[in-house]
Amino acid sequence: MSAEIFDKVRGVQSEIEAAQPQTMEELEQFRIKYLGSKNIIKPLFGEIRNIDNERKKEFGQLVNTVKEVAEAKYEALKARLESAAEEAAASDLDLSAPGEPLELGSRHPIAITMNRIVKIFERIGFVVADDREIEDDWHNFTSMNTPEDHPARDMQDTFYLKDSTELLLRTHTSPVQARVMTRQKPPIRIIAPGRVYRNETISARSHCQFHQVEGLYVDENVSFADLKQTLLYFAREMFGPDAKIRLRPSFFPFTEPSAEMDVYLGTATEKDYRLTKGTGWLEILGCGMVDPNTLEACGIDSEKYTGFAFGMGIERQALRLYDIGDIRLFFENDVRFLKQFASAF
Ligand code: DAH
Numbered sequence: 566m567s568a569e570i571f572d573k574v575r576g577v578q579s580e581i582e583a584a585q586p587q588t589m590e591e592l593e594q595f596r597i598k599y600l601g602s603k604n605i606i607k608p609l610f611g612e613i614r615n616i617d618n619e620r621k622k623e624f625g626q627l628v629n630t631v632k633e634v635a636e637a638k639y640e641a642l643k644a645r646l647e648s649a650a651e652e653a654a655a656s657d658l659d660l661s662a663p664g665e666p667l668e669l670g671s672r673h674p675i676a677i678t679m680n681r682i683v684k685i686f687e688r689i690g691f692v693v694a695d696d697r698e699i700e701d702d703w704h705n706f707t708s709m710n711t712p713e714d715h716p717a718r719d720m721q722d723t724f725y726l727k728d729s730t731e732l733l734l735r736t737h738t739s740p741v742q743a744r745v746m747t748r749q750k751p752p753i754r755i756i757a758p759g760r761v762y763r764n765e766t767i768s769a770r771s772h773c774q775f776h777q778v779e780g781l782y783v784d785e786n787v788s789f790a791d792l793k794q795t796l797l798y799f800a801r802e803m804f805g806p807d808a809k810i811r812l813r814p815s816f817f818p819f820t821e822p823s824a825e826m827d828v829y830l831g832t833a834t835e836k837d838y839r840l841t842k843g844t845g846w847l848e849i850l851g852c853g854m855v856d857p858n859t860l861e862a863c864g865i866d867s868e869k870y871t872g873f874a875f876g877m878g879i880e881r882q883a884l885r886l887y888d889i890g891d892i893r894l895f896f897e898n899d900v901r902f903l904k905q906f907a908s909a910f
Contacts, residue, residue: 783872820853
């Protein structure tokens with residue numbers, strides 16, 4: 566009796582060894598037969614009760630071996646069939662086929678406009694000063710001659726960082742003036758481009774994030790005439806040799822006197838109510854002579870030095886340059902919009 570059962574088990578083993586599955590489907594049949602939940606090896610273990618006592622151990626080992634042979638064969642066949650499938654796929658690869666075209670990105674229209682502004686000022690000796698977007702109260706307001714409780718703080722509705730009255734998202738690029746003046750002695754001639762934030766309702770003309778370029782020139786004998794000539798030079802480089810500018814008296818806490826500058830863009834734009842309110846004049850910046858309080862707050866002797874400063878918005882100039890009607894397009898990141906701008910800058 567024992568001998569017969571031993572033969573049966575050995576028969577299963579030879580059957581496994583002889584099996585030659587050629588496809589994944591045949592391999593799956595193999596797996597179900599020898600390793601699946603209803604495989605034919607399992608019941609062989611039960612036969613042990615019919616084996617003479619002295620041969621039980623030998624029988625158990627034999628059935629185990631059969632099981633192991635089935636497992637090893639399955640793994641080996643699986644690996645072989647899989648790599649054959651990969652090779653077949655690879656041989657379909659046509660190395661002479663033309664490649665997939667790579668989509669080239671392009672610069673953002675705000676970046677193009679900003680770079681253009683920076684280049685214009687670099688040509689007359691201004692250097693770029695880059696600084697943080699998370700500012701402290703002192704640099705953003707106090708050093709800019711806007712102490713706590715000063716009503717001028719209301720001109721810039723501010724995002725404070727959670728649980729902080731000290732840290733905020735800068736509301737303008739003017740704090741870069743203080744950053745530079747506190748670490749560098751005159752002559753100072755910098756341009757500071759960057760992003761700023763205000764708690765404003767988003768509309769076609771305003772957004773809670775936008776970009777500015779700040780300018781600062783501090784030296785002995787810097788005058789309002791220098792400011793005006795520098796800005797006229799800028800307007801002509803930016804908008805063409807016929808551009809006209811006008812300065813309107815205004816108020817900023819950190820400049821005295823202060824002005825706002827408009828650029829006249831020609832009769833055609835008088836019809837453009839959105840951008841010029843029907844006047845043809847586009848307001849682009851605030852400027853003035855640096856207030857002595859600001860110079861002193863930053864450790865610069867206001868008896869010896871004077872300076873001018875200006876801060877301009879970039880979005881409005883970009884709207885004009887590209888004839889775009891809505892500021893929100895700049896921030897929506899729609900590639901159909903963004904890929905229309907090519908630039909050498
Ligand atoms: N920081 C001002 C603003 O965001 C703009 C400005 C006005 C900057 C006058 C200046 C300046 O440097 O002199 O409204």
